[in-house]
Amino acid sequence: MKFDLNALPTDTARATLAGRLMLADGPVPVLVRDGVVYDVSRVAPTSADWFDLPDPAALTGERLCDVAELTIGGGTFELLAPIDLQCVKACGVTFAVSALERVIEERARGDADQAAAIRGDLEGKIGGGIRSVVPGSEEAAKLKAALIEAGMWSQYLEVAIGPDAEVFTKAPVLSSLGWGADLGFRSDSTWNNPEPEVVLVVNAAGKVVGATLGNDVNLRDFEGRSALLLGKAKDNNAACAIGPFVRLFDDGFGIDDVRNAELDLVIDGPEGYRLEGHSSMNQISRDPLDLVRQTLSEHQYPDGFVLFLGTLFAPVQDRDEPGRGFTHKVGDTVRIHSPALGTLTNRMTTSKQAAPWTFGIRHLYRTMAARDAAVRI
Template sequence: MSHDYRLPEDHQQALLVGRVCCGDARGPTLVTVRDDQVIDISASVNIMADLLDRDDAARLVAQATGPVLCDVTTLLDNSAQSPQVTPHLLAPCDVQAIKACGVTFAVSLLERVIEEQAAGSPQRAGELRTELQQLIGGDLSRIVPGSEDALALRDELKARGAWSQYMEVGIGPDAEVFTKAQPLSSMGFGAWVGLHPASQWNNPEPEIVLAVSSRGQPVGASLGNDVNLRDIEGRSALLLGKAKDNNASCAIGPFIRLFDAHFSMEDVRHAMVSLRIEGESDDFMLEDSSDMREISRSPESLVSQTIGDHHQYPDGFMLFLGTMFSPIHDRDGPGQGFTHHRGDTVTIATPRLGALINRVDRSDRLAPWTYGIRRWLADQQRRT
């Protein structure tokens, strides 16, 4: 079988785990992929948070047996259909908290400052971009957050009246860590993602997402789309919740790849994450990439700023590591920058994790989120 770009390039060696909707009363089912077959491993473990908390998670998945649901190409094809048919992929996480880090790349730092000072206006953004680049100078990516050089730059920017709360989290000692979405609310591979209907300036944010155990140990990684509303967050950082957490505004998938002898945090640190946006109605195409080697805070430091003596996550968490992608390409007219159109297809990919593909619509036009903790618990009880 030829390689399916939606899977890791070395998928025959990859320990992939995910959640599948089979369309029956059992609810979501945990699966792995082995020899291109999707295997139901729910007899061994059926709660992703439980699996990721096990010291022997990789061994358990490698040895787990169960019925074959379908081949993996069929699962991906089913998931990409609209409406989806069963079996299809869900987001690979279940009861974990879904956290995200912002302003972890120098390029995105500048764009967050521009959003804030433009007060949500894409027309003003181009002028501000030039002004700030001339004012700051140098290469922000070389600044170590919290270092003496970073604090000296902070003081200089304050003196010039150019300081921003985004600069504080970009080069200051404390990372921005926020709640992206509620447990069980994320969309999976092939599903539609949503934009708040009030937003007129928005974009995808392609990111690597760490799967972290309740002990604060990263145990695997996936891909994510931290859908972003630039105009709403730009009006005020206090609107971050409205800008980030809406119906279908978070996507994770297609699978979680567990760390093992073939895949480690080193692969995350050196990943190149690509993005492609394809317009449905205007033949628009945008391609870009994020190099994880340019991140200003290490993945381990972001994890430690999220969990520790100051905060615990008894069910573990998924952690978006941030993006350097902030599109400035004009789509609808000169000086207007990029924004989504309904029907856009977004593909986020990296060779060791495969591809996460979603289409875009308004949050209020998509199916409401109804599957929460109580229904999930009821499904788990029916399995016992």
């Protein structure tokens, strides 16, 4: 399948984009500028090396092809997720709406049939409160005390308005998929949804060097039954998408553009179902750089990391039976769009049916060693 040029940022002529391609001798990091793809592996053999450079946006390379020649699912220039050795981290409950939905999942014990009735009750009782306070502030502490007294407290409200953000590991290194790949949800899940998010790219020094789009596929039934099932709800085969490219920070794009990003979500189902949603980053309850700081506070990432910033989107539109809300079906097409970052498109299947993850860290280094040996000869 050919890469869709409409997936590029709307101002692509001004953008400095970082990606990865699978070539005949293995994956390479590539620069995309003005519609041309350049191999930068001679200078930066991995994207982690690239993002550690003093000015990643200034890197140049050897011309490979035009963007129009990129493919997915095979071909000479196959597009991959734009990261390699970075840890994949994610933040949850960073928007008031997502906080309410997590509490709903918890109170419904992961049962979608119970969600609608609980939703209306909770919105009226605590929705305004969590929207009006700064997490970790004195006002947030007072709200917490009032909610505890009223028997309304939840572990999800703790990370929504308390001093500590929720930060978890989403996926293993090299397991993320890129634009056009089939994503998976667990075959035994009956209540799940996409989570369209902005993803920050952070280098080994803790510096944010760019941003991209991500789909943090979530299982509402698993996490709703118990927060201890978060690993099963989040980390499954083919359950993490990132791309299509990382937009590197430069004179025309920076952290303020992330803070003000607008995201649109469209889901088209095989039966003709359509769902549309919108998310505004200016409604996030914690600043993106504070989330980076909390991720780094007691940990180091020598190969850098990427950080999903959370989502405002929580689908409640009924798909089949009234009151059951939304859940994925095999064959759904999910499009996440933000003008400055482009469009991330994936089709949904189950984690069992999705292509198995086979290319790991050892495989990457074997291909790099073979390529290096060939160059020396």
